[in-house]
Amino acid sequence: MGYSDDAYWYEAAYVYGVTHGINAVADGLRLPLEYSDTPARKPLIKAIEFEDASDRLKDIYSDIMAFYQSEQIPVIFKTLAHDEGYLRDYWGAVRFVFSDGKLNRLTKETLAFAASMAAKSDYGVDLHLAEARRLGLSEKGVMEAVQVVQLFSAYTKIADGLQLSPDFDPMRVT
Amino acid sequence: METVRLLEEHEFPQELQKYFEGTKTWFGIDYIPKMSKVISYAPEFASTHGRCSRRAMVDGDLKRKQKEMIAVAVSAVNACEY
Numbered sequence: 001m002g003y004s005d006d007a008y009w010y011e012a013a014y015v016y017g018v019t020h021g022i023n024a025v026a027d028g029l030r031l032p033l034e035y036s037d038t039p040a041r042k043p044l045i046k047a048i049e050f051e052d053a054s055d056r057l058k059d060i061y062s063d064i065m066a067f068y069q070s071e072q073i074p075v076i077f078k079t080l081a082h083d084e085g086y087l088r089d090y091w092g093a094v095r096f097v098f099s100d101g102k103l104n105r106l107t108k109e110t111l112a113f114a115a116s117m118a119a120k121s122d123y124g125v126d127l128h129l130a131e132a133r134r135l136g137l138s139e140k141g142v143m144e145a146v147q148v149v150q151l152f153s154a155y156t157k158i159a160d161g162l163q164l165s166p167d168f169d170p171m172r173v174t
Numbered sequence: 175m176e177t178v179r180l181l182e183e184h185e186f187p188q189e190l191q192k193y194f195e196g197t198k199t200w201f202g203i204d205y206i207p208k209m210s211k212v213i214s215y216a217p218e219f220a221s222t223h224g225r226c227s228r229r230a231m232v233d234g235d236l237k238r239k240q241k242e243m244i245a246v247a248v249s250a251v252n253a254c255e256y
Contacts, residue, residue: 002239009246016247107240114244118251141235148241151227152248155209159256163177164208166256168201 007102014097015108016115019128022076022094023121031075033126047078057084060091067095069134074127106135110145117149180211190214193224200228209256 003009025031030041050061050073060081061073068074080087098108109132116124129142137145158164183194183206197210214220231241249256 003243008243012243012247013250016250020251107243110236110240111244111247115247115251118248138235144230144234144236144241145244147226147230148244149248151223151230152245153252154223156249156252156254156256158212159209160252160254161177162212163175164212164256165176167205167208168203 005102011097011101011103011108012111015103015111018094018097019112019115019124020119023116023119023124025079026076026123027121029079031079031123033123034072034074035130036126043075043079045079045082047075048081049078053081054084057081057087060084060088063095064091067098068131076123106132106137109135110137110141113142114145114149117146118153176208178212180208181215186211186214187217190217190220193220196228 029044031043031047032041048057050058053061061077064073064077065071077087077091080090098105098112103111109128113125113128113132116128133142186194193214194206194210197206198204201207210220210224213223231238236244
């Protein structure tokens with residue numbers, strides 16, 4: 001059974017699109033990595049910690065911690081928290097995009113890990129690899145994702161360099 | 175428009191024909207994709223990189239459809255139309 005339903009591809013596009021947006025801000029602001037920050041990066045904007053948050057912001061933080069089943073709130077959200085209204089909606093979008101849908105949450109995190117690697121995002125690779133592992137991705141599965149990213153990073157550059165026009169019909173279902 | 179002339183099927187060495195037939199079967203198509211022609215310009219590259227691709231894309235802990243989706247994400251991130 002393949003991914004013939006458009007809903008799979010909409011969900012995948014949301015995942016790698018939102019991942020790209022998060023990574024752009026996190027790496028652009030040099031936010032510290034969540035799990036492997038050695039040497040530590042010095043952020044350009046200070047995060048709002050839980051103890052300094054308003055009650056309404058604490059509610060959002062609590063929801064984030066529940067979603068990730070962790071006491072650790074990703075610093076990207078603590079940085080966006082300077083505009084509480086923006087964070088509330090943005091977190092709502094992230095939670096929606098990364099929740100089980102047609103694609104399950106593990107597939108989405110694996111996709112986000114791969115998209116982050118392709119985009120050379122230190123923040124995204126660190127965050128989504130840890131999350132994919134937490135959700136059950138095996139080390140064999142990690143290497144399989146790594147291989148696909150490596151091979152298709154090569155294919156895309158070769159195709160661009162030689163300006164190959166597409167010869168696959170993306171709507172074809174065999 | 176391609177910046178190189180892609181070889182026609184009959185211009186490739188005979189020993190690549192089996193590889194091409196495998197490619198058609200793999201993708202369920204009746205033509206040789208341009209990328210297969212490109213990597214087959216150098217048969218040693220086709221055999222090594224091509225084998226890596228087959229090895230990487232079969233069902234493993236991740237299913238082939240999940241791997242194809244990752245490949246699409248990589249292509250999107252790299253803004254590659256092909």
